[in-house]
Amino acid sequence: MPRIRPDFTNSPYFVDEPGNWHLKPGAPKELQIELEQYLDSLTIEDNAGTINGNQIQYPYNR
Numbered sequence: 001m002p003r004i005r006p007d008f009t010n011s012p013y014f015v016d017e018p019g020n021w022h023l024k025p026g027a028p029k030e031l032q033i034e035l036e037q038y039l040d041s042l043t044i045e046d047n048a049g050t051i052n053g054n055q056i057q058y059p060y061n062r
Contacts, residue, residue, distance in 0.1 A: 008034045 008014055013027035014035075023035060049056055 006034070006038050008038070 008031055009016065011023075011027070011031055013024045013031060015022050015024060021035070021039065023032060
């Protein structure tokens with residue numbers, strides 16, 4: 001399933017470094033706010049018994 005990328009990723013100010021998304025100096029304030037809101041919305045699901053937020057039954061029997 002393809003992932004939908006946010007619109008700010010098409011901006012010439014956007015720098016797509018793995019694990020280090022950021023904007024170049026001089027980026028418009030609206031773009032800065034949009035990137036900050038997007039990054040704040042990301043959550044890391046690290047609960048016991050899950051992998052990427054998916055519940056894993058234990059013990060795993062095939």
